[in-house]
Amino acid sequence: MYSGKQVIKAGETLLLSNLSDTDPHLFSRSMDVLSFWRFSFEDALDTAFSILVRETLPHDSDAIFAKRLKRHPSIVSKLKRFDTMKLKNMQDIGGCRVILKDEKKLRKVVRSLKLLPEFQNKNGKYKYKDYIKTPKKDGYRGYHLIGRFIDSQGKEKSIEIQLRTNIQHSWATALEIVDLFTGQALKSSIGEEKWKDFFSATSEQFEVIERIPLYSGLSPQEFVSRFAKKLSSSNDIQLIYSHKLCLYYLKDLGVIERLGAFAGSLKVIDNQLLEIDSKPGYILLVIDFDENNLTSTLFSDDLDGKRDAEKSYIEAEKYAAAEDGIVVALVSSSNVGGIRDAYPNYFADSTNFLKYLELLTKIDNPIKLNMKRRMKFAGER
Secondary structure (H helix, E strand, C coil): CCCHHHHHHHHHHCCCCCHHHHCHHHHHHHHHHHHHHHHCCHHHHHHHHHHHHHHHCCCCCCCEEEEEECCHHHHHHHHHHCCCCCHHHCCCCEEEEEEECCHHHHHHHHHHHHCCHHHCCCCCCCEEEECCCCCCCCCCCCEEEEEEEECCCCCEEEEEEEEEEHHHHHHHHHHHHHHHHHCCEHHHCECCHHHHHHHHHHHHHHHHHCCCCCHHHCCHHHHHHHHHHHHHCCCCHHHHHHHHHHHHHHHHCCHHHHHHHHHHHCEECCHHHHHCCCCCCEEEEEEECCCCEEEEEEECCCHHHHHHHHHHHHHHHHHHHHCCCEEEEEEECCCCCCHHHHCHHHHCCCHHHHHHHHHHCCCCCHHHHHHHHHHHHHHHC
16 A cells, blocks of 8 residues: 555656666666556446446447556656646546547537536536547547546546547557557657658548548448548638648658558467457557567456456566567456457557548549639639
8 A cells, every 4th residue: 555645756756767777676666656556546447437338338339448547658758748747646547438430429428428427526517628629739639538436445536538439549549550660659749740740631631531421331432522522612721731741741651551561560469369259357468569579468357357467567567668669558358349449559450540541542632623613613603
């Protein structure tokens, strides 16, 4: 058992540069405190996950769900980005995610969740970030809602709920894949400007796609036709420019070829384990980029299994912090929809992202299309 002050101190200590090399004992001890604090969110996370599934399925029976405890590198990165934030007060140590068919279904789920007391303060207000109406600077879109749930000690813990549409999820995971394989931190707005511009432009184009009714069920030909019509009817020069920018960086960065190469280079070990029907519990994923493989370890859903999972997780993170090219994650094996669908970034799977990218390349010059439309309109006046 560690006090709140010890948790705060551990967070501050883990910010020290090269700590695993300069003081391995202090690093290990601080990581143990982090592990204790992270594991204390487990019961609250389970409750939040059950509520999310219950409230979502009536609106979207094909929704994909996931839950996770935040990774050590992500925790440290966030503490560095926000100077005043303390580990004890971080609100997304535990997080759930749901991936829905479209924004209409997403908004229905948001409304359902906001009716629940777990998501309201004493004044009936909510803690949320609507990154769909106001995307992040890097282009990230999604809806984040904070709820408070009871832990095993009877105390409230904050759990973050992330809601994304399928296409928003494909964008976010593609960015994480590029981060994983290139060593950038685009998710934290740190990396090459070309990649930043590419993902920002692509996000704007994907937002246009989501305005097309029933876009996911259209044939490629019909999709291209409707998307071209949307672009050509737009008076937003920035939107037309971002389409050209997207196509430019597709070629300049070799995006399609590189994402395909990332997927081809990663050999999945224990493939049978990852493809069988999910069993309640957790899977520890370890990606070794030097060996180009991914391995997994399954833990049961009972208390002993959870403790073993967290213990193995923190030991793997300690090892990863001292070695280049190792990424570890502890993910729920009870994800509705499957591990690969919930966490495609850990399998270098950018299939859905690439599908829409390739369709974007089939659009004629939107500026010419826009001018033709305006000339036709002028001639009819």
